[in-house]
Amino acid sequence: MNxxxxxxxxxxxxxxxxATLVPIYxxxxxxQDSAERLEKIFHNQAPGFSYTxxxxxxxxxxxxxxxxxxxxxxxxATASGMAAIFNAVxxxxxxxxxxxxxSGIYGxxxxxxxxxxxxxxxxxxxxxxxxESLKKTVTPGTRLVFAETIGNxxxxxxxxxxxxxxxxxxxxxxxxxxxxxxxxxxxxIELGADIVINSTSKYINGSSNSISGVITDSGNYRFDxxxxxxxxxxxxxxxxxxxxxxxxxxFRNTGACLAPMNAYLNLLGFETLGIRMExxxxxxxxxxEWFEKQPEVLAVxxxxxxxxPWHNIAEKEFSHGYGGILTIRSGTKKRAYEVVDRLxxxxxxxxxxxxxxxxxxxxxxxxxxxxxxxxxxxGVYEDLLRISIGxxxxxxxxxxxxQAFGQE
Ligand SMILES: *Cc1c(COP(=O)(O)O)cnc(C)c1O
Numbered sequence: 196m197n198x199x200x201x202x203x204x205x206x207x208x209x210x211x212x213x214a215t216l217v218p219i220y221x222x223x224x225x226x227q228d229s230a231e232r233l234e235k236i237f238h239n240q241a242p243g244f245s246y247t248x249x250x251x252x253x254x255x256x257x258x259x260x261x262x263x264x265x266x267x268x269x270x271x272a273t274a275s276g277m278a279a280i281f282n283a284v285x286x287x288x289x290x291x292x293x294x295x296x297x298s299g300i301y302g303x304x305x306x307x308x309x310x311x312x313x314x315x316x317x318x319x320x321x322x323x324x325x326x327e328s329l330k331k332t333v334t335p336g337t338r339l340v341f342a343e344t345i346g347n348x349x350x351x352x353x354x355x356x357x358x359x360x361x362x363x364x365x366x367x368x369x370x371x372x373x374x375x376x377x378x379x380x381x382x383x384i385e386l387g388a389d390i391v392i393n394s395t396s397k398y399i400n401g402s403s404n405s406i407s408g409v410i411t412d413s414g415n416y417r418f419d420x421x422x423x424x425x426x427x428x429x430x431x432x433x434x435x436x437x438x439x440x441x442x443x444x445x446f447r448n449t450g451a452c453l454a455p456m457n458a459y460l461n462l463l464g465f466e467t468l469g470i471r472m473e474x475x476x477x478x479x480x481x482x483x484e485w486f487e488k489q490p491e492v493l494a495v496x497x498x499x500x501x502x503x504p505w506h507n508i509a510e511k512e513f514s515h516g517y518g519g520i521l522t523i524r525s526g527t528k529k530r531a532y533e534v535v536d537r538l539x540x541x542x543x544x545x546x547x548x549x550x551x552x553x554x555x556x557x558x559x560x561x562x563x564x565x566x567x568x569x570x571x572x573x574g575v576y577e578d579l580l581r582i583s584i585g586x587x588x589x590x591x592x593x594x595x596x597x598q599a600f601g602q603e
Contacts, residue, residue: 198379199469206259217256219459223247249447253455257462261399261409264465265373265391266382268414269438271446272407272458276374276394277303278451279408283370283392284308284339286441287423290315293336295329297353298322298572299346301372302561322572323351324358333365338422340369344376344383347547348522348557348581349574350496352505355512359387368416374398375520375547379472380513389416390437397548398519401464401471405457412437471550471586476516478592479584483521485593491530491600496574497521519584520547528577531556535580537599540587552585552592 196205210218225244227233235241244250258270273279280303284294294308298320308318317336321328324342340362342353355371362369368389373381377398383391393399395407414434418426429436429443446452476499483497498509499517509517525531535543541554545561555561562575570576584592597603 201263202260202466202469206263208256208259217253217459217462220247220252220455222251222455247455248450248452249442251452251455251458253462254453254458257453257458257465258409260462260465261393261395261411264378264382264399264468265393265411266378266384266413267391267411268434270409270411271438271441272395272409272453273446273451274408274453274457275406276372276392276396276408277307278449279392279394279410280304280372281307282441282446282449282451283390283410284341285311285314285316286437286445287368287418287426288316288338289423289425291336292316292338293334294318295332295337295340296320297324297342297346299349299351299574300341300343301347301374302565304341304372324353324361326361329361329365333367337365337367340367341372342369343372343374344381345498345518345520346574347375347520348496348579350498350503350505350518350520350522351574352498352509352512354508355381355383355386355388359389363387366419366422376513376518377468377472379469379515380476380518384411384413384415386512389413395461397546398472398475399464399468399548400461401467401548401550403546403549405454405460407453407457407461410441414438472519473515474586475519475584478587478589479519479521480517481589482582482584482592482596486521486523486596489596489600489602491525491602492523493526493578494524495521496523520581521584522574522579522581524576524578525580526578528556528558531578531580533601534596534599537601538595539598540592540595541582547583549583550586552587553583555581557581 224246236243236245254272258272261270319332359369370390371383371388372392374394374397391411393409395409420427429440432439480499483500486492486495498505541552557575562570
């Protein structure tokens with residue numbers, strides 16, 4: 196099955212009454228016909244549902260589709276992308292363990308890793324995953340390496356294959372946040388990533404109507420019981436050990452479950468991911484090339500432009516385009532604000548992956564708690580604007596930016 200056909204037909208069950216969409220099981224608990232049957236479900240000896248915090252049929256349908264999308268073994272859907280990252284990371288760690296993360300990752304993830312310090316889990320940051328940086332940073336306490344396919348707003352592209360080989364060389368698992376790229380551009384598991392995380396609030400949902408996240412396990416990483424004692428009781432489950440550990444402990448006990456209604460809304464967005472991404476990537480490329488020619492724009496950053504330092508990796512790694520996010524520099528903060536305020540279509544807010552084009556001044560908003568050095572390490576400057584391309588016609592977006600630059 197090709198990508199768009201798979202989005203509609205892969206891992207889809209038949210539903211009662213011939214429904215063509217997954218029914219919304221808006222029920223907190225599920226009755227069983229005998230006490231014995233309920234006992235079996237509680238002991239994972241029979242399939243079935245008992246309580247929506249632990250599992251729900253609508254959510255399970257979404258998880259199955261996400262497993263297909265990312266080419267993994269099993270998925271766990273969560274209430275948000277952040278809940279997914281917390282569970283994915285904490286699910287394998289013990290106090291005293293260390294994380295290595297790429298410095299360009301989502302601000303919320305950096306904040307979360309800071310929160311983990313009070314539980315005895317430390318994080319070291321490296322600008323790029325390479326031989327040298329790992330050699331300097333890996334310690335006997337390192338337990339995982341965390342990176343994003345496309346960093347945001349630096350728009351650096353991870354060489355997943357190379358990173359996976361290096362990280363595996365140290366016997367560690369590679370966790371990849373694939374939110375900004377999505378499986379439309381690349382399936383990190385096919386290139387060696389062990390666990391993939393998506394904030395499905397963004398491109399998967401597609402129209403910004405619900406917050407959600409998903410952890411997808413490849414089942415390929417073999418956890419050493421000495422180094423990962425939390426996994427020890429689950430190793431008998433083979434490739435499902437990590438998912439079982441999540442489901443039986445942290446995921447259920449932190450109450451990180453996704454609401455059935457939100458799983459349904461994500462399933463609607465899921466079906467059109469391919470055509471939306473195709474359109475978004477085309478428009479982003481058109482706009483990036485147009486921005487390049489405008490005297491008002493001092494710099495454009497987009498992995499689809501040959502001058503991007505990450506263009507070669509992106510070209511090798513991505514199948515159908517270069518994503519929907521680009522940044523421009525306008526010279527001064529004042530100019531940047533003028534452009535934002537004059538735009539008719541682009542909405543000023545902190546989000547990505549909507550049907551509508553979105554724009555934000557990162558330095559004064561999502562990076563306002565970071566120092567100037569931290570901002571610049573993340574590719575954030577006083578005059579930088581981040582644009583998340585939507586489904587509008589490219590000509591209309593170009594006209595709008597032209598008037599916002601004062602060209603008419
Ligand atoms: C938005 C985002 C998150 C957090 O997801 P939420 O659904 O908002 O909790 C994590 N990683 C990336 C790359 C994101 O863009």
